Amino acid sequence: MRFIIEVLLTGLAVFLAALVLPDSAVSVAGFGWAIVAGLIISFVNATVGTVLRFFTLPLNLLTLGLISFIITVLMVQLTSYFMGSKFEVANFWWAAVFAIVVAIIQLILNSIFGSKERD
Template sequence: MRIIIEILLTGIAVSVAAFVVPGVQVDGFINAIIAGLLIALANATIGTLLRLFTLPINIISLGLMSFIITVFMVLLVDAFMKSFNTSGFVSALIFAAVLSVIKMVFSALK
């Protein structure tokens, strides 16, 4: 049951972030859920490997490199999904920031 709630909250977070950030579009709630799951999956697999390879830069930049990798994972999901679109790096950057704030609020409310 907890997994289903997490998936629904991820869909809501992606929907709200896409609504707030100009240049980001998601076609429907189901596609927002899929986009959120794909972003999480990309971060857990490819993102982890990239963070491992960029560990020295990540330490020097105080974690900024990790955030940039997350932005690239958003752009990767954008490239794979027709129903999730960002208009470029800046909108993906703002989307990733808004998405993490929304998910942080959801985590605090649990």
């Protein structure tokens, strides 16, 4: 049940971020496609992103996590490539802004809808 809630919240964050940013920068075909985009971003980040983070660990430590953020932005662009016209991000810089906006929206949504861990 928790996984379904997380997927819906991620989809909502992607959808709201696409609404906040200009259509020329980020576009999503609808809430259903936003959920799919959120799933693909999570999957690509968990697989390809993890491998990239492992190989760039020393550089990531030197840049205090900036490389990890760049990898996340690249995973957003990879998702845009996979999804075609259903989820599009114009370029690297808009993908970076999108990643920041999604992170902020997820922080807000998780503080509102997130469940407390039981001891």
